[in-house]
Amino acid sequence: MAVEGRLVNPLRYLRDAVNTQIYVRLKDGSEYMGTLIMTDSTMNLVLDDTVELRGGGKRIVAKIGKAMIRGSMIQYISFNPDIAAEEALTS
Numbered sequence: 001m002a003v004e005g006r007l008v009n010p011l012r013y014l015r016d017a018v019n020t021q022i023y024v025r026l027k028d029g030s031e032y033m034g035t036l037i038m039t040d041s042t043m044n045l046v047l048d049d050t051v052e053l054r055g056g057g058k059r060i061v062a063k064i065g066k067a068m069i070r071g072s073m074i075q076y077i078s079f080n081p082d083i084a085a086e087e088a089l090t091s
Contacts, residue, residue, distance in 0.1 A: 019035065035047060
């Protein structure tokens with residue numbers, strides 16, 4: 001990833017997002033939104049106040065609470081859940 005002509009490690013953005021709400025879509029199509037509590041170098045995530053979503057993030061299916069998501073299962077992460085849900089509906 002390049003910002004203003006310099007390379008930026010995406011993990012830095014993820015670490016900077018600790019204590020903020022993120023949207024996560026997994027490779028199997030499942031979607032989660034929650035507050036990022038912790039991450040590591042393999043993008044394993046720990047989320048709090050997690051909810052499972054369907055319909056491009058438009059419908060809450062289950063309130064999970066604290067959840068751990070394995071980094072190898074992640075398709076993408078969005079730091080703006082509203083935009084991510086809208087993009088998921090149109091793709």
